[in-house]
Amino acid sequence: MGRKLLLEHIHVPGINTLEVYRQKGGYRALEKAIKTLTPDEVVEEVKKSGLRGRGGAGFPTGMKWSFLAKPERVARYLVCNADESEPGTFKDRYLMTYIPHALIEGMIVSSYALGANTSYIYVRGEMMPQIRILEKAIAEAKNAGLLGKNILGSGYDLELYVQPGGGAYICGEETALLESLEGKRGNPRIKPPFPAIAGLYGCPTVVNNVESIAAVVPIINNGGEEYAKIGIGRSTGTKLISASGNIVKPGVYEIELGLPVEEFIYSDEWCGGIANGKQLKATVAGGSSVPILPANLSLKLANGDPRLMSYESLSEGGFATGSMMGSGGFIAFDEDQCIVRNTWNFARFYHHESCGQCSPCREGTGWMEKVLHRLEYGHGKMSDIDLLVNVAKNIEGNTICPLGDAAAWPVASAIRHFRDEFEWHVKEPAKALNINYGLANYAAPIAKAEVTIGN
């Protein structure tokens, strides 16, 4: 049984209320931080913990905090990115729904560490129930003197606001989020300047994911070094994984980083194996943006070692044989799933969500979607496959924000690993409409595929 830090009390009835949350040790971290630690010491603890951003990029949170510019007489802001819209990811919503005070407490402690007197939680527009839950939790905290003026008699003031977004995926990109929060069209900004220098309203700003902020609470409670002992290597602590797809028990799981993927999928403690007695065909390890991997590479590294759920192990092998941790949206596909159709579905999503600001992404996502649609519905040509690879290459790295990369990677990786299936769709268009390509050799435990790709 893995250690639970965030979801330890998730099943306690009434944990969403301040009273029960405090009975279970809630707001201890706030008291500890505000009464015994200076803001810099809090930052130091988070640095020691090795906590890495849980939103997708995996950038060390403590380092991000220490980059924050601190000019005098300029306000600083902490913004929580709760615009969770990555297909396959639903951990933040779960956390906010059931244990909102974990986020509120994390926000207060983090704001204290950063010296922010106004902080925002930018919640995706579709999550109206969660917005109400958070607002209720904020009101409770305020009544208890945990928020507002002079928190716990320390002289530190903090106002916390919940801001609903409009439901655009692009507003989960930190600078687009800030634009949206300022009331503008949610177009990503051109970096530099980074938000740590000029963010919200031109002031230094830190934007963190919900889970990163909530993880600050156990870090302060137990100390950064204690937190760093959990996990493996530079992937410290626990991570919420949103498991979905053809598994027996889909849901949000808190795992210690370093858990083998195979154990995560097949152990009864976690996903409980592939549903309906089918076989695993492929996985998307971290939300729709990360490269898709065939079953054999999902469970094992190219050298045959088991693949672990950690930032390093999931990206082991680069894009040739690896994927990414991403935001922890773990999607499993069984043998009956069509990778072409799934790739088209992802491409359709990115086409729909591209902000249209920079040309490669605006035009390229639509183009990829149309070509994939043609392939899926039996009108494809052999040359389409290489065309897709080339278009993906032209988008990747040439855009303002990572949405372009996120749109290109799933397509490029699907073709890299499942080219046979794409070719079958071209060769047998009539069959492809009615039956699936099946498992083929994607779960074959031979190192054959890896050797050719590795070169």
Next chain:
Amino acid sequence: MSDKVKVTIDGITVEVALGTSILNAARQIGGDIVPPAMCYYSKLEGSGGKCRTCIVKVSKGSEKDPRPMPKLVASCRTTVMDGMEVQNITSTEVIEARSGVVEMLLINHPLDCPVCDQAGECDLQNLSYEHGLQKTRYEFERRTFDRIDIGDKIQLHMNRCILCYRCVFTADQITNKRVHGILNRGDHSEISTYIQTAVNNDFSGNVIDVCPVGALTDKTFRFRNRVWFTKPIDAHRECLTCSGKVTLWYKGDDVLRVTARKDIYGEVEEFICNTCRFDKKKTADWVIEHPTHISDASVIASNHYETLKPLPVIQNNPQLQQANKVELEKTAKF
């Protein structure tokens, strides 16, 4: 600390002021190494970074931190550092990526140059001539929109738009009322005004000049003539609202249209008002200065006396002078 920094672009070193962008540093050097820019406009604050045609490779970050930048960067929005080394046309990676961007810009562009008023002075046309492919690989229907009249003088032809946002910045910064912006998202984005309100402002006509393609056209000039049949003449008049410095485009004795004066990068020198642009179309309204200098490479130059001078390459090469002897003698007579 010195406020000058050294930057090397394609092997040519130049000293520029701190805070200059790579693109502007390249423009100070001039010539072939200047990256093309479709969305950046030096007179408009906040423009640039969107079209991605000006991407370059930074092979050395700076003297202090010589690591190369991991990705290609938009030169219009990346400031130079001391000792920075940049590769533009000397990097095959940049050339490839740029041709990829040009392809993306063209897949939804109608390519209706034969009936487009911008043809001949179109940045996109020049760009695709230089970097584009002979054939399109795009085999789907292009997005289409209805034409929209923005007021009685400007027409918006959204099909041709490459969403450079220049007109949005112009409407924001030059005219004092913001009624102009972008609607929708992704490749459905469109330039729009509040429920097609007319942009009634003295300076609204400038959106025509800043448009790099034929999406915003002058209705008083629309379909009147091809630009290469007209002759540009610099002229000025006393104007209370603007500088009054313009280019008149003549066909025979008639002024067919009035635009602001543009520099070699297609940017206007000074924005002009709508009175000058739309209402003053008689020679008598203007004080004529001299024929506008048009680049030899431009199709507009094809009917101009200036091109009768031998091209620079011929002037410096005795062999070519010999080969073009007859032509040169003819020229000498003028």
